[in-house]
Amino acid sequence: MKAFVPIAVVVAMLATVPAFLHSNVVLNFLVVTLMIALAGQGWNILGGYGGQYSFGHAAFFGTGAYVTAILQMRYGVNAWLGFAAGIAAGAVIGAIVGGLAFRAGLRSSYFALVTLAFAEVLRILASVAPITGAGVGILLKLDLGTRSFQFQSRAIFYLVILALVAVALVIARLLERSRFGAWLIAVRENEDAAMALGVDAFAVKLGAMIISAAITAAAGCFYVQYFLFIDAGIGYGSWISIEALLTPIIGGTGTVFGALLGALVVKSLGEGAKLITGDIPGLDLMIYGAVLILVIRFAPRGLVGAVTDAYDYLRPAAQKRAVEAAHG
Amino acid sequence: MVEPLLRVEGVSRRFGGLLAVNAVSLSAPAASITALIGPNGAGKTTLFSVISGFLKPSAGHVRYDGMDVTGEPPHRLARRGIARTFQIVQPFAGLTVRHNIAVGAHLRHRARDVALQMAEQVGREVGLGELLDRPAHTLTVAGRKRLELARALATEPKVLLLDEVLAGLNPSEIRAIVPAIRALATRGIAIVMIEHMMQAAMSLADRVFVLAEGRIIAEGSPAEVVADPEVVEAYLGHGAAARMRAAYGH
Amino acid sequence: MLSPLILLSAVINGLMTGAVYALVALGLTLIYGVLHIINFAHGALLSAALFAAFLAWQKLGLDPYIAAFALAPLFFALGYALQRFVIGPASHADDRNMLLVTLGLAVLIENGLLYEFHADTRTVELAYGFKSIDLGFTFVAVSRLISFVAVFAVALVLWLIMTLTDTGKAIRAVAREKLGAELSGIEVAHIYAVTFGLGTACVAIAACLLIPNYYANPSAGNAFVLIAFTIVVLGGMGSVPGALIGGLVIGVVESLGGFFFGESLGQVGIFLIFIVVLLVRPRGLFGASA
Numbered sequence: 001m002k003a004f005v006p007i008a009v010v011v012a013m014l015a016t017v018p019a020f021l022h023s024n025v026v027l028n029f030l031v032v033t034l035m036i037a038l039a040g041q042g043w044n045i046l047g048g049y050g051g052q053y054s055f056g057h058a059a060f061f062g063t064g065a066y067v068t069a070i071l072q073m074r075y076g077v078n079a080w081l082g083f084a085a086g087i088a089a090g091a092v093i094g095a096i097v098g099g100l101a102f103r104a105g106l107r108s109s110y111f112a113l114v115t116l117a118f119a120e121v122l123r124i125l126a127s128v129a130p131i132t133g134a135g136v137g138i139l140l141k142l143d144l145g146t147r148s149f150q151f152q153s154r155a156i157f158y159l160v161i162l163a164l165v166a167v168a169l170v171i172a173r174l175l176e177r178s179r180f181g182a183w184l185i186a187v188r189e190n191e192d193a194a195m196a197l198g199v200d201a202f203a204v205k206l207g208a209m210i211i212s213a214a215i216t217a218a219a220g221c222f223y224v225q226y227f228l229f230i231d232a233g234i235g236y237g238s239w240i241s242i243e244a245l246l247t248p249i250i251g252g253t254g255t256v257f258g259a260l261l262g263a264l265v266v267k268s269l270g271e272g273a274k275l276i277t278g279d280i281p282g283l284d285l286m287i288y289g290a291v292l293i294l295v296i297r298f299a300p301r302g303l304v305g306a307v308t309d310a311y312d313y314l315r316p317a318a319q320k321r322a323v324e325a326a327h328g
Numbered sequence: 329m330v331e332p333l334l335r336v337e338g339v340s341r342r343f344g345g346l347l348a349v350n351a352v353s354l355s356a357p358a359a360s361i362t363a364l365i366g367p368n369g370a371g372k373t374t375l376f377s378v379i380s381g382f383l384k385p386s387a388g389h390v391r392y393d394g395m396d397v398t399g400e401p402p403h404r405l406a407r408r409g410i411a412r413t414f415q416i417v418q419p420f421a422g423l424t425v426r427h428n429i430a431v432g433a434h435l436r437h438r439a440r441d442v443a444l445q446m447a448e449q450v451g452r453e454v455g456l457g458e459l460l461d462r463p464a465h466t467l468t469v470a471g472r473k474r475l476e477l478a479r480a481l482a483t484e485p486k487v488l489l490l491d492e493v494l495a496g497l498n499p500s501e502i503r504a505i506v507p508a509i510r511a512l513a514t515r516g517i518a519i520v521m522i523e524h525m526m527q528a529a530m531s532l533a534d535r536v537f538v539l540a541e542g543r544i545i546a547e548g549s550p551a552e553v554v555a556d557p558e559v560v561e562a563y564l565g566h567g568a569a570a571r572m573r574a575a576y577g578h
Numbered sequence: 579m580l581s582p583l584i585l586l587s588a589v590i591n592g593l594m595t596g597a598v599y600a601l602v603a604l605g606l607t608l609i610y611g612v613l614h615i616i617n618f619a620h621g622a623l624l625s626a627a628l629f630a631a632f633l634a635w636q637k638l639g640l641d642p643y644i645a646a647f648a649l650a651p652l653f654f655a656l657g658y659a660l661q662r663f664v665i666g667p668a669s670h671a672d673d674r675n676m677l678l679v680t681l682g683l684a685v686l687i688e689n690g691l692l693y694e695f696h697a698d699t700r701t702v703e704l705a706y707g708f709k710s711i712d713l714g715f716t717f718v719a720v721s722r723l724i725s726f727v728a729v730f731a732v733a734l735v736l737w738l739i740m741t742l743t744d745t746g747k748a749i750r751a752v753a754r755e756k757l758g759a760e761l762s763g764i765e766v767a768h769i770y771a772v773t774f775g776l777g778t779a780c781v782a783i784a785a786c787l788l789i790p791n792y793y794a795n796p797s798a799g800n801a802f803v804l805i806a807f808t809i810v811v812l813g814g815m816g817s818v819p820g821a822l823i824g825g826l827v828i829g830v831v832e833s834l835g836g837f838f839f840g841e842s843l844g845q846v847g848i849f850l851i852f853i854v855v856l857l858v859r860p861r862g863l864f865g866a867s868a
Binding site: 051053055100101103104106108109110112113114116117118120121124125242245249280281282283285286288289290292293296297300 | 610614615616618664667668669670672673674675677678679681682683684685686687688689690691692693696697796804807811845846849850852853856857858
């Protein structure tokens with residue numbers, strides 16, 4: 001149980017925010033930040049723990065969003081069911097993309113390319129197909145109420161997305177403590193060596209892809225319920241593929257809190273830049289690009305890695321002091 | 329005579345126009361050490377890759393415990409009980425020694441704490457006890473070789489393919505690791521080792537196969553192989569027979 | 579009624595477009611062949627080059643075909659510097675990091691352009707912009723014919739650099755056997771940067787050839803580079819003849835696909851080819867087999 005205490009503490013602290021913060025602007029910022037953290041945590045499962053760098057996680061985000069929207073608007077399905085179906089659909093797309101790519105033995109550049117290509121195909125299809133509203137997109141009918149998963153209060157949306165993030169954090173921690181996780185990390189570190197030790201690399205990567213896709217799809221489902229709108233450029237656009245990989249890389253890949261920390265930093269930087277220079281298009285993404293390069297250059301293990309290193313560096317001194325204090 | 333645990337029958341492996349392994353047959357019984365020797369490029373590592381499932385043979389069969397396991401993928405063969413080490417060591421560089429070994433232990437133990445406990449035990453057995461919490465990339469060559477061995481052992485294999493685990497070690501390191509290998513055979517494991525360190529190989533092995541240009545050119549006890557000077561001269565270079573005799577002599 | 583002459587004109591059109599695709603792909607495949615990574619900044623660099631060609635025309639009154647002779651060395655230097663001082667040091671010799679750094683550069687450059695020039699589309703107007711040659715059954719724009727010829731001239735020059743110069747030989751040595759090249763005294767970081775520079779120079783020339791009938795826009799390069807990825811995969815990563823033939827093939831496929839199914843579905847066709855080739859034959863149609 002001890003391993004889950006940090007998650008409980010962080011989530012509990014974040015849960016108190018709406019009690020003293022009532023600004024809709026700030027809450028909106030936090031909701032979007034947590035949504036990106038969720039998408040990023042999805043990427044982190046496959047990319048961070050599994051070492052398979054996807055450049056097309058938009059494929060899952062968009063599928064989650066579209067399936068949630070289409071089921072409600074075209075088939076009158078309940079929003080919560082639509083939400084669950086959206087996650088499942090994302091997982092199915094993950095299984096298809098992963099199944100094909102890993103069966104073909106694609107790694108590194110090739111895997112990045114094929115995921116990017118799948119996201120692009122879906123984007124183009126969504127921008128022409130009637131069922132996705134083609135170029136117009138889908139607007140959800142405003143229907144406030146718990147049953148329809150639409151809330152007047154930003155605070156409730158905030159708690160919903162926080163709960164989803166909490167689940168994703170727990171999934172990462174469970175992964176770290178499981179055999180599946182040990183195998184996944186082994187595949188990341190050295191696939192041949194892992195196979196020689198009895199690891200079915202294909203199955204492990206596929207499993208990670210499905211979990212990863214489902215989590216990122218959940219962020220897409222949430223997007224639709226929150227903004228009540230989706231189109232091809234948002235759902236399957238490259239922005240979400242980039243933000244999904246940016247957050248864990250900046251925060252620290254293969255760590256439980258990396259994506260959350262990365263999302264807070266990235267989104268704060270973006271918003272901060274907008275506050276200083278006004279909302280000029282391109283500025284926030286420009287900063288993201290620069291930060292991505294700088295982090296890889298100077299903190300290749302992300303902020304969590306940098307903090308851990310600093311802690312390890314300082315700890316012996318602190319321990320020594322504690323021992324001296326105990327004897328003194 | 330009982331069926332040997334591992335039996336390779338007429339295995340060939342072709343790369344384009346090159347026949348790297350040519351109709352090789354060999355067998356390795358349980359509780360024994362079989363050495364596979366031969367000059368560089370003789371096809372030894374290729375043969376290991378075929379046995380362990382990393383390469384599919386162009387012809388021939390691999391039988392394990394009486395079953396035909398030809399062409400099965402590496403992870404399934406590992407599950408059956410065939411483990412290998414790599415000539416070029418392949419540690420999980422970012423993980424600690426303990427977590428490296430635990431990956432192997434997980435093959436037969438789902439629970440994390442059981443696997444970690446077993447990793448510690450196997451680590452101590454091969455002399456990595458002091459280094460369990462060190463990241464694998466900080467190990468010396470000797471340490472990495474031991475780690476290869478430990479990880480393979482943690483899968484609880486019945487057949488263990490060792491690809492030059494002694495190469496790159498100094499004499500005192502070799503003296504330390506040889507008894508450990510001997511002990512494994514005593515426990516019932518069928519060990520097949522590729523070795524360049526002739527002295528160690530000859531003193532360890534119960535049976536020796538000599539591979540050259542993809543074919544088995546001699547087999548027998550170390551004494552028999554050494555007594556075949558013509559073959560040994562031809563394939564291991566001038567003066568090799570004398571060196572081997574000297575090695576086996578004491 | 580489908581006349582073969584209409585089809586033929588679609589094919590010719592496709593070949594003209596395909597030649598420029600091939601040039602973009604050439605830069606990409608060159609970089610892949612030596613550095614073994616896909617340069618995700620290639621499209622953004624193409625957008626930047628389109629703006630550079632546009633500005634050269636607008637501010638200096640330079641004809642794009644003249645500007646090419648200035649922009650090619652300029653972008654060579656830019657590419658060299660990016661690899662030598664940004665991508666190389668930042669990626670700690672790890673492929674995955676290299677991918678991410680080029681992606682970061684792409685985001686940075688593309689949005690830098692968006693920040694500076696906004697999303698507007700800019701075009702150059704040339705006296706000969708609408709001149710075309712009558713082939714009897716169809717018209718071919720002079721500018722497109724020039725680019726078709728220019729692409730093969732550039733390919734020839736690249737081939738000469740690769741076969742005749744010491745640097746070219748060093749590049750090929752690094753591509754084939756990096757460690758061996760390093761041991762024989764070749765400075766790999768320099769060769770990597772030269773290769774990246776050459777790839778980027780290809781993009782600059784492609785931009786100059788494109789701008790007379792195309793436009794500059796912060797994301798204009800992306801459309802080409804996704805196609806270039808397809809070409810590189812189709813032609814075999816690292817294969818120069820593969821890139822040339824692949825470029826022409828894709829140009830024709832797109833032209834015919836657009837003709838039969840409409841433009842956006844024609845694009846889907848390209849991506850489907852791309853995905854199928856990646857999955858079935860990742861070494862490409864012309865690449866070496868396993």
